[in-house]
Amino acid sequence: MRKSRFxxxxxxxxALLLGVLAVTQYRAQDVFSRSLTAENASSLTxxxxxISDRNSSLRDEILALQLRLDAAQGxxxxxxxxxxxxxxxxQQLQVAAAVTPVSGPGVEVRIEGPFDDxxxxxxxxxxxxxxxxxxxxxxxxxxxxxxxxxxxTGVVVDGTLMTSPYRVxxxxxxxxxxxxxxxxxxxxxxxxxxxxxxxxxxxxQKLIDLPAAANVEFRVAKPAx
Amino acid sequence: xxxxTIARPFRQLTWRHSLALFLPAxxxxxxxxxxxxxxxxxxxxxxxxxxxxxxxxxALQKEQNDLKTQLADLRTKLDAIQQAGATQSGIAGDxxxxxQDLQTRSGLSAVSGEGVMVTLDDARLxxxxxxxxxxxxxxxxxxxxxxxxxxxxxxxxxxxxxxMxxxxxxxxxxxxxxxxxxxxxxxxxxxxxxxxGQLMSLFDDPRELADIKSRSQxxxxxxxxxxxxxxxxPGYTGSLGARYxxxx
Numbered sequence: 001m002r003k004s005r006f007x008x009x010x011x012x013x014x015a016l017l018l019g020v021l022a023v024t025q026y027r028a029q030d031v032f033s034r035s036l037t038a039e040n041a042s043s044l045t046x047x048x049x050x051i052s053d054r055n056s057s058l059r060d061e062i063l064a065l066q067l068r069l070d071a072a073q074g075x076x077x078x079x080x081x082x083x084x085x086x087x088x089x090x091q092q093l094q095v096a097a098a099v100t101p102v103s104g105p106g107v108e109v110r111i112e113g114p115f116d117d118x119x120x121x122x123x124x125x126x127x128x129x130x131x132x133x134x135x136x137x138x139x140x141x142x143x144x145x146x147x148x149x150x151x152x153t154g155v156v157v158d159g160t161l162m163t164s165p166y167r168v169x170x171x172x173x174x175x176x177x178x179x180x181x182x183x184x185x186x187x188x189x190x191x192x193x194x195x196x197x198x199x200x201x202x203x204x205q206k207l208i209d210l211p212a213a214a215n216v217e218f219r220v221a222k223p224a225x
Numbered sequence: 226x227x228x229x230t231i232a233r234p235f236r237q238l239t240w241r242h243s244l245a246l247f248l249p250a251x252x253x254x255x256x257x258x259x260x261x262x263x264x265x266x267x268x269x270x271x272x273x274x275x276x277x278x279x280x281x282x283x284a285l286q287k288e289q290n291d292l293k294t295q296l297a298d299l300r301t302k303l304d305a306i307q308q309a310g311a312t313q314s315g316i317a318g319d320x321x322x323x324x325q326d327l328q329t330r331s332g333l334s335a336v337s338g339e340g341v342m343v344t345l346d347d348a349r350l351x352x353x354x355x356x357x358x359x360x361x362x363x364x365x366x367x368x369x370x371x372x373x374x375x376x377x378x379x380x381x382x383x384x385x386x387x388x389m390x391x392x393x394x395x396x397x398x399x400x401x402x403x404x405x406x407x408x409x410x411x412x413x414x415x416x417x418x419x420x421x422g423q424l425m426s427l428f429d430d431p432r433e434l435a436d437i438k439s440r441s442q443x444x445x446x447x448x449x450x451x452x453x454x455x456x457x458x459p460g461y462t463g464s465l466g467a468r469y470x471x472x473x
Contacts (some may be wrong), residue, residue, distance in 0.1 A: 007245075014249040018256070034347070034400060034410040036279045043399030044278035047408070050398065051285040054406035054463070058292040061464040065299040072306050082310065086320040089303070093327035095467035098391055104469040118369070125368050129394035133470040144332065144391030147376035171470040209473070216330055221380040221418040223329070224337035224457050 057131070095133055098143055098213035102134045104171040106208045107178050109188075111166040113198030117148040119191060120155045123168060124148075126187045130180035132170035136210040138162045143213035158214070164198075174204035286408050293462040300333070332390035332461045336381045338418040340456035341425065343370055345437075346412035348445030359444040362411050364397035366437055367404065370415055371395070373434055377427035379419040381458040385409050388461040405463050412447070416456045425452065 036044065068085045094100040109123065124142060127135055135142040137157050149156045154163035170177055181188050181202050188200050310321040328334050345367070348360035371389055374382050382389040387404045396403045403409065417424060427433055428450045441448040 011245060011249075014253070018249055018253060036282055036401060036408075037275060039275070039279075039399040039401060041275055041278060043401070044275060044282060046398045047282050047401060047403070048278065048285060050396070050403060050406060051282065051289060051408070055285060055289050055292055057464045057466055058289065058296060061466045062292065062295050062299060064466070065296070065303060069299060069302055069306075072303065082306070083317055083320070085303075086307065086310065086317060086324065089307075090320055090324055090327070091472050092465055092467050093324060093331055093333075094472045095470045096331035096333075096391060096465050097327050099327065099330065100472040102470040103473050104471055106469065118365075121368055121372055122365065125364075125394045125396070128392050129396045131392075133392065133467050142391075144389075145375045145379070147372050149376060173469065216380075218329065218336070218380050220338040220340070220420055221336035221458070222338055224335040 053131075096144075097216075098134065098141055099215070101209065101211050102171060103207060103209045104133070105174050106132070106169060106171040106205055107174055107181070108203050108205050108208070109166075109168040109170075109181065110201040110203070111168065111198060112164055112201075114195055115155060115164060115166060115198055117150040117155045119195070120157070120166070120168075121148040123187060123191075126180065127168070127170045127172075127177060130170075130172065130177040132172040132177060134171040134210050136167075136169045136208070138167055139211070141210050141213040143216065145216060146213075169205070169208045169210065171208050171210065178202055178204055282408070289407065296464065297462050304328075328460075331465070332381065332388050333465075335458065335460045336418060337455055337457040338380070339421050340379070340416065340418040340453055341421065341428065342451050342453045342456065343374075343415040343417065343428075344412060344447065344449040344451075345370065345415065346447035348447065350445060356444055359440045360446055361400070362402075362413060362446065364395040364402050367395040367402070367413060367415070369434055369437065373427055374415070374417045374419070374424065377419065377424045379417040379424060381418045383416045383458045385413055385415075386459055388459055390461045390463075392463075392465075393461075405461075416453075416458050418456050418458055421452050425450070 036047075039047070068088065072082055072085050095102055107127075109127075120137070124135060124137075124146070140157065140160060140162075143158060146158050151161055154161050155166070156162070180186065188202060191198070191200055307321045307324055310317045312318065313321070329336070345362050347362055348354075350357065350360050354360065367384055371382055371384070384395065384404045387393070387407055387409075389404075393405050394403075396406075401408060401410070431438070434448075437446065437448050440446040
């Protein structure tokens with residue numbers, strides 16, 4: 001009788017403790033969260049730098065457009081200034097829409113050896129994020145709607161087969177783009193580990209010439225207001 | 226003889242007792258260990274001095290939203306001037322009409338039409354789940370989906386309202402995703418305008434987006450593609466600033 005009572009007490013205590021632990025455990029295991037507070041200091045610093053860069057280029061453009069607007073409004077009679085304003089905007093849009101050949105300084109990435117479409121897509125994404133204004137692969141312009149797919153012998157870009165050596169050229173700030181690509185733990189060092197037999201060279205260029213991209217069509221998309 | 230009859234049930238009782246205690250003890254040990262691991266991870270993540278950095282990031286993002294609004298406002302005002310010019314004859318009129326066409330081509334104007342809506346979201350999982358990496362969305366999933374869209378002939382794509390243009394990127398720092406330099410968190414709604422049949426047939430192709438599809442099957446990643454009669458894709462609101470590239 002005494003023995004069985006001891007057993008009951010022992011089991012009750014274990015069960016009690018178990019219950020407490022189970023609850024604490026359940027509370028501690030909240031759902032995976034994406035909040036910024038979960039990032040470490042180094043990631044947060046990188047994020048802040050990225051957003052600051054975007055904000056300063058937004059500020060630059062606001063200033064430029066404000067000047068244009070002032071000029072256009074102040075000189076509504078003078079067609080000369082309006083015409084200059086129109087030409088400026090026309091040029092800027094020509095670059096953005098990739099409808100004209102362009103020239104400028106930038107960075108060339110040379111890739112010799114096995115490489116694939118997803119890596120090429122990631123590289124283009126990285127270069128665009130570093131602020132590139134125009135990109136070319138093996139002498140062809142990468143269109144705003146460019147797509148990448150695989151092929152046994154190389155990488156297909158917008159339906160055109162490209163093979164090694166790949167020459168990826170980007171017009172933009174040579175320093176910003178080359179630092180973004182070659183920083184420690186950056187995309188080029190990751191590629192170096194994944195594609196051990198492939199040689200990657202990143203070089204700044206004083207002048208890069210790129211052709212226009214093929215014209216884009218709008219058949220389904222209509223202007224919305 | 227008497228001693229042995231007492232001893233036998235007693236021995237059986239201890240054996241049963243220890244078995245009854247063994248299983249809870251095992252569970253207890255597991256829970257203590259698990260608890261300790263979870264707590265150490267959490268304290269490493271929630272570093273105290275991160276708070277000012279998080280505040281700074283949020284403040285900058287808010288500033289960016291304001292700047293984008295200002296920029297959009299200026300563009301609208303300049304558009305009005307150009308549209309007035311477009312009715313003119315001569316060089317100014319020609320330029321204004323070409324500018325309007327280029328604004329559409331470069332993704333500055335909002336468009337609508339038939340298409341698909343792609344939904345991508347993290348699996349509903351506890352923070353210490355196995356294969357967490359496979360269960361959550363990454364920036365490369367977004368670039369892969371956008372790539373499939375362009376390949377299937379999409380004419381306009383936006384990720385959570387950010388129009389994908391020639392300078393657009395989907396970037397990732399830690400587990401935070403940025404599209405066009407704007408902080409974003411899941412779920413992602415990727416709106417695509419294009420011939421619906423063409424879009425659907427490529428998204429349905431099992432060879433396309435094989436990695437995302439297998440993670441959606443095995444790891445609970447949420448990935449859905451649905452037809453939409455009328456998809457609206459907003460215009461790009463970021464900066465265009467061509468400072469290095471000059472038309473030849």
